[in-house]
Amino acid sequence: MNINIKDLRFTYPTGLEALKGINLTIDSGEQVAIVGQNGAGKTTLVRHFNGLLKPASGSVIIGGWDTAKYSVAKLASRVGYVFQNPDEQLFSRDVLTEVSFGPRNLGYSKEKIDELVKRAMALTELNDKAETNPYDLSPTWRKMVALASIIAMDTSIVIFDEPTTGQDAVNVGRIAHVIAELKKEGKTVITITHDIDFCAENFERVIALSKGQVLLDGHTREVLGQEETLAQTYVDPPQLTRLGKRLGLKETVTRQEEFMQAIT
């Protein structure tokens, strides 16, 4: 299910012009990271994918559906969106009910719902917390509940808005594992992140936004190697990329193995 964005513009009621003509195509099954300065329009952009925001002009087409003509409820069968702050999306009395809410509303059979919920809970390591109230969990685990509740909807496209914020190393590893599993299943994963090392290690394509426009778009290594351009949108290259540059390596390196090969 492709995402086609043509000359997308959006202005908030306050007069703030957040998106100033975005053109993008994201193919089915791609793993894309969106990076950029605070206020660059990252969240505003992805909120157009599931119809929470509608274009002021231009269009967003999700697998042939023009989001301007479809409700958020309808688009929810194609696009799952995990909010930046889990507290904005959790409301059930226990984790199991929360995770089941999405698939139940999509009208799947009982067997399919059970299977999807079971898989999502296992993937996010929530099995021992099924009966706990989400608000009795730490913010870390609330984040995992938010992830599970969206994964259980089995949408072709999954969006994560800053999934690693405030997470420790172990949990960042869990989130990376979830993304890898979704990739295996052929899902499109779009992730907003400020964690550039995480971005380098888990995504193949990076889009850098700046002041409501696409600044850079391409293969992770190509985009994250462009230190001066990235600085325009307050992004640093990954740590190993900076190290490689300082050591005078010819190729841009972003991950540990590439770095090792380059210095051996």
Next chain:
Amino acid sequence: MAFINLQNVTYKYPLTKGPVLQNINLQVREGEFVSVIGPNGAGKSTLCYALAGFVPHFFKGEFSGEIEVDGKQSSKSTLDEWVLNVGLAFQNPFNQISGAKYTVFEELAFGLENIGVPRDEMKVRVEEAMALTGISDLADRSPYSLSGGQQQRVALTSILVMRPRLLVLDEPTSQMDPIGTREVFGVVRRMAEQGMTVVMVEHKMEWIAEFADRVIALKEGQILMEGRPNEVLTSDLLTENGFGVSRYTSTAREAKKRGLWRKDHLPVTLDEAVEGFKK
């Protein structure tokens, strides 16, 4: 005498099973910049609340031990006396914004209004604080119309404007863009150099090593390790206990196994890594 002095601090929230902080002893001198690291659930935020007086005054629960800041004991002070000296920026900036103000400028003046700062002085202080954190262009925006990272800058600025003697920051850069993060570390460093004492919970090891004086590693409510940033952040003990490390550290550790890192010490910062890897 230490500016902050924690003696045998043990604390349990009303509804948690066991203690969240266990027998914490900690001294921090005036003007020191201390960074607290630890896995989720280590007690980092609770330690922030304890320094800010919310534990136990607001959260209640079972508290023992003593917290002193600038010679005053938390147990013998009220929360409204305590906040004149200590400022806390919450982990989630959304929890901090008052909801009572229409613009960022007014939001930043809110704390000053409450302690009766004269109007003219208030304006000057708000403008200075906004310039310091680079948010002057947000002055007329509604705090709720901002992005996550912008809100976080406003939350930090609303504490700096109060000029507390002790600044407690709970993951103040978690939603900020990378270069903005580095700038905030720089601002906090400058505050410490001007005599403000800083306790900052963070996960970003590279910048902790570059800017902080000392690192406290917490795990399961106890101090696992403390010391100079390079010493703590390269310790095997951290990796064994599920702490994150900078890519410079993890890569050099791997390179050491393959005979490609020849220094005794592992790096945390870019300069240290360049020094060790260059031919």
